[in-house]
Amino acid sequence: MTEQPIAERLDDVETAVQKGRKKIDWARQHMSIVEHLREQFEAEKPLEGETIAMAMHVEATTAVLTEALAAAGAEVAITGCNPLSTHDDVSAALNATDNITSYAKRGVDDEAYYDAMHAVVDHDPTITIDDGADLVFLIHEEYPELIDSIVGGCEETTTGVHRLRAMDDDGALDYPMFAVNDTPMKRLFDNVHGTGEASLTAIELTTNLAIAGKTVVVGGYGQCGKGVAKKAAGLNADVVVTEIDPRQALEAHMEGFEVLPMKEAANKGDIFVTTTGNRDVITEEDFEVMGDGVLLANAGHFDVEINLEQLEEMAEEVIEARDGVTGYVLPDGRQLNVLADGRLVNLAAPKAEGHPVEVMDQSFGIQAVCAREMALNGAEYDAGVHDVPDRLDREVAEIKLDAEGIEIDELSDEQREYMDSWQHGT
Incomplete structure (x- = not known):
């Protein structure tokens, strides 16, 4: 049986929405990268016409990313990627947001977990954003008819990228996926x-x-x-x-x-x-x-x-x-x-909140620009696992430095020529 949105499964939806909104608003205050991108997205609508399916840890920082994608013009369906990592109040607040449907609920059994994932896929996504690759695997196993209409996706975790590379090695990955976990702005900060x-x-x-x-x-x-x-x-x-x-x-x-x-x-x-x-x-x-x-x-x-x-x-x-x-x-x-x-x-864990907000801001900044890249330039990428383009990784780093008020040096023309040349010797 297909799972219902979380609003259909909570006793006091209004209270949950209020509590979840407080968590999301607090996270947003400390996520300068995603907020910067959201402002761009609202003006430019790079995801207009896209439907994004997400299987993520549904907590406050994920919600900030999800709302940024919706602000970019996408219809978003989201569920959890782990039975114990969802914050029900955050899920309810997301579900109350325009253009977002959340199926995530904490503490579900395996059957309900996958019912919710099926419900997300039933939205006929054009982009997928995954944490652990369960969503990608489900689409390939049970919804192969959707693959031609999916332009690409992003994978957040070490485990998920390992699974995707194994699929790719076996010739079983049929649409392009960015290995978000492996890019410097993710692995050097989020993972450590x-x-x-x-x-x-x-x-x-x-x-x-x-x-x-x-x-x-x-x-x-x-x-x-x-x-x-x-x-x-x-x-x-x-x-x-x-x-x-x-x-x-x-x-x-x-x-x-x-x-x-x-x-x-x-x-x-x-x-x-x-x-x-x-x-x-x-x-x-x-x-x-x-x-x-x-x-x-x-x-x-x-x-x-x-x-x-x-x-x-x-x-x-x-x-x-x-x-x-x-x-x-x-x-x-x-x-x-x-x-x-x-x-x-x-x-x-019962009192766990996940990674610090500022750390997730960097990771979700990468997710946001990768989703934008797939929407705008997805046809340039063949099926398989792709590194995040360096220009996108640097874009996110530059946004963060600017938000922190940190200035860095730039190469002079002479330095750039020296570094690009093989002719300079002793």
Whole structure:
């Protein structure tokens, strides 16, 4: 059965809309890039006639982006990309906005989650904006008739880009997608500062426990893992990194972190944070040697990094230790605590707000200009995964610097000629 917009599923829609609008307005005050673009979009209407389907974390910063796209002339249908990351009040406020229909609701089961995604696709999109690639995959699997009318899309996450590149390698991706995650204005800020700060903040808010003085084990030293490790060290934790890539392991070592296999790190850690985008980062052999009271959190997109099926099989009892914390009591009395059901902790934990607003402003600025690029120049891109054009990445950086009142140097003609020439030698 196709899901109804969220307004049909809330008891007090008016109150929810008011609360959501406050959250959105607060975020908007701190999102100078998207606000700058929204003003341009309102004047120029670059998305006039487009229908945009979105599967995102529906919270306040996402709402600011969504309203900017609607202001650009698009009809927008949006749903969640994770069952626990939606803010119902924000979803209701979006649904009350002209040209936007929101199907996102927190805490839905898998069937309702995909019913809502089907409802979004039923709007017959011409552009898709995805977080995790579930929407793109659904369209390819069940709505192939729509592909010819879709000019392109954007993907936000590490996990989603991995999926899209795998589709592309198999010749299964039939329309162009921008790898928003991989562009500098996203990965150097959102992945490092956003994931790092937001994940640790969510752990502290969920548990009311300190980071300082504890040993934090970070699974993976990609951009997200670097952020978690560096922020944890800044909070005076001892940090251990686990890795499968020799270069990233060496980088972690050279930056002062202890590097161990997970099976050796497991009996040292107090807090575990997975950031790999892969499955089974922490498994039964690790649970067997962990200390009593450890905290297990995942900062990757899907809930597969901590093998909860194995942990549940091992447990003698499963309890709600605290709101957002599930305690798995083992036969020997040890209790291993999983935060946010193993879903991405910075958004799925009960008090989590996601990445800081200013960080998401940069990422969503990239999403906005990429949607504009697909609408205006989509015919120039073949099916497959594309890097974000450097001119768009620089445009967003320049908007941010201007908003911050930061000036930088410019190359002189002589410097530019020197850098462009191969003829200058010793």
